[in-house]
Amino acid sequence: MIVQLNGERAELPDGATVADAVKVVGIDGERRGVAVAVDGEVVRTADWERTPLTDRQAVEVVRAVQGG
Numbered sequence: 392m393i394v395q396l397n398g399e400r401a402e403l404p405d406g407a408t409v410a411d412a413v414k415v416v417g418i419d420g421e422r423r424g425v426a427v428a429v430d431g432e433v434v435r436t437a438d439w440e441r442t443p444l445t446d447r448q449a450v451e452v453v454r455a456v457q458g459g
Contacts, residue, residue, distance in 0.1 A: 392446040403444060410439040416452045424455040 392403055396412055403411060409427050418425055427434045428451045434442050444450065 392444065394444055394447065395449040397451055407444050408440055409434050409442040409444065409450070412444060412450045413439060413452055418452065418454060425452065426455070427452050 392405055392407065394401055394403055394412070396403075397416060401412075401415060403415065409429060413419075413422075413425065413427060422436050422439075425436070427439065429442070429444065430449050
């Protein structure tokens with residue numbers, strides 16, 4: 392399937408979940424400070440593994456960064 396991942400076209404396997412998209416952007420492991428929205432709706436961290444993606448969805452993955 393093809394999705395928009397952080398504004399870029401990305402191909403994910405059929406049946407991919409939000410957790411799979413998070414891994415594709417390079418976030419694997421620590422989830423604190425990471426937020427995901429699918430088609431503008433925030434997905435709770437606890438739901439990442441069980442939230443399937445479908446063709447042409449827009450997925451935004453952001454990580455909060457602290458600094459000054």
